[in-house]
Amino acid sequence: xxxxxxxxxxxxxxxxxxxxxxxxxxxxxxxxxxxxxxxxxxxxxxxxxxxxxxxxxxxxxxxxxxxxxxxxxxxxxxxxxxxxxxxxxxxxxxxxxxxxxxxxxxxxxxxxxxxxxxxxxxxxxxxxxxxxxxxxxxxxxxxxxxxxxxxxxxxxxxxxxxxxxxxxxxxxxxxxxxxxxxxxxxxxxxxxxxxxxxxxxxxxxxxxxxxxxxxxxxxxxxxxxxxxxxxxxxxxxxxxxxxxxxxxxxxxxxxxxxxxxxxxxxxxxxxxxxxxxxxxxxxxxxxxxxxxxxxxxxxxxxxxxxxxxxxxxxxxxxxxxxxxxxxxxxxxxxxxxxxxxxxxxxxxxxxxxxxxxxxxxxxxxxxxxxxxxxxxxxxxxxxxxxxxxxxxxxxxxxxxxxxxxxxxxxxxxxxxxxxxxxxxxxxxxxxxxxxxxxxxxxxxxxxxxxxxxxxxxxxxxxxxxxxxxxxxxxxxxxxxxxxxxxxxxxxxxxxxxxxxxxx
Ligand SMILES: [Zn+2]
Numbered sequence: 001x002x003x004x005x006x007x008x009x010x011x012x013x014x015x016x017x018x019x020x021x022x023x024x025x026x027x028x029x030x031x032x033x034x035x036x037x038x039x040x041x042x043x044x045x046x047x048x049x050x051x052x053x054x055x056x057x058x059x060x061x062x063x064x065x066x067x068x069x070x071x072x073x074x075x076x077x078x079x080x081x082x083x084x085x086x087x088x089x090x091x092x093x094x095x096x097x098x099x100x101x102x103x104x105x106x107x108x109x110x111x112x113x114x115x116x117x118x119x120x121x122x123x124x125x126x127x128x129x130x131x132x133x134x135x136x137x138x139x140x141x142x143x144x145x146x147x148x149x150x151x152x153x154x155x156x157x158x159x160x161x162x163x164x165x166x167x168x169x170x171x172x173x174x175x176x177x178x179x180x181x182x183x184x185x186x187x188x189x190x191x192x193x194x195x196x197x198x199x200x201x202x203x204x205x206x207x208x209x210x211x212x213x214x215x216x217x218x219x220x221x222x223x224x225x226x227x228x229x230x231x232x233x234x235x236x237x238x239x240x241x242x243x244x245x246x247x248x249x250x251x252x253x254x255x256x257x258x259x260x261x262x263x264x265x266x267x268x269x270x271x272x273x274x275x276x277x278x279x280x281x282x283x284x285x286x287x288x289x290x291x292x293x294x295x296x297x298x299x300x301x302x303x304x305x306x307x308x309x310x311x312x313x314x315x316x317x318x319x320x321x322x323x324x325x326x327x328x329x330x331x332x333x334x335x336x337x338x339x340x341x342x343x344x345x346x347x348x349x350x351x352x353x354x355x356x357x358x359x360x361x362x363x364x365x366x367x368x369x370x371x372x373x374x375x376x377x378x379x380x381x382x383x384x385x386x387x388x389x390x391x392x393x394x395x396x397x398x399x400x401x402x403x404x405x406x407x408x409x410x411x412x413x414x415x416x417x418x419x420x421x422x423x424x425x426x427x428x429x430x431x432x433x434x435x436x437x438x439x440x441x442x443x444x445x446x447x448x449x450x451x452x453x454x455x456x457x458x459x460x461x462x463x464x465x466x467x468x469x470x471x472x473x474x475x476x477x478x479x480x481x482x483x484x485x486x487x488x489x490x491x492x493x494x495x496x497x498x499x500x501x502x503x
Contacts (some may be wrong), residue, residue: 042059066125089119138238302345306373369406372442385421402439403441
């Protein structure tokens, strides 16, 4: 009998070979193209609905991953039911998209909150936290594993690399794209940089027509059907799924269909059954969370750093406007990255984008507000801060009142941040705000050629303050104009409070 099985394995081996890394996901994200460094890993996770985009067209790989997002992705990898539930954490209400995963992972000792009874789901995850989380989730060590030992395990397994200085960088944050790489490597050895897993535990299939898949849930395609009594080599588990080797092929089966002992009645191998087989395992596959409309995560802020590439904007005091405003915009973006509110930047680096692109990009990403960031230059003497909106005719941007209110809150916060000369809120037809199809404001943070203003513009600390000011001004607009109460928690998160109502 053994000989027969051996022969059969051999036959199966040559019959089908599907490279495990190949994915047939239909989803394509415009920001994860074929040359993206994390492309294969992201689509592998998306195929199994372990990761999802922030929209159907955007994955936003450069956004920092939050504790809540990480809990959801790992929870889905482990096959947890993501149904939203009440939790013991004051800041994780049942409405939170990750509440179900957070609760189950806390119960299993995989993740924990803070001593003050909060979980901080919107706080960015650090590399150290990621290492501990993955060690516990994939059972590399006990639940009391230290950051140092968790980190070295990930490095040993080829899941994460250390930094150039030889350290792990435990306090650094992680982008969604990089988190996807780590998680995909944790699940699938094909993605790892070294191969250390052994497949030396012999086990036996205990059912016929068992689907042998490319990932740990039924959304992944099957490579072969295994038969009762078939010998397989087990290595490790991902939730309720086992990673096994059949011949030279590594893949996944539900753990309830393999066992240590050889099954007593080995059914003779048969040619594939003629009738369609039902799925052997009705494993619940969690659907990725879809937030109910009108939650914070439905809000979209378009951040528009002015100029870029061949268009340097205003020069002054050895600085170029394009660089300064990109830096401020990134700071603004990183505040939003710590909240559920989504952002899209019209440019994320130093390259040229047309005005039409900015406007179309904002519309395509369904922005709720558009904030254009600029710096002025004139004669070296003029100085100060101003904010523009457009309300001359209703022919183009129809959101006059909204744009004016947005501009008022922007001007208020930028003055609060730098306290330069107040040049006021002005109605002017700059193309990028005139042609826009959402509430839009254009901020001039100061004069780059002014000896007074440059003291702020050239300072990284001050630019960070400006980024925060633009973030808070956007919250002020949502709070006062839209009457949203749910942004109050976000002010609190950063030790701030709403401005006065001034529009
Ligand atoms: Zn400009």
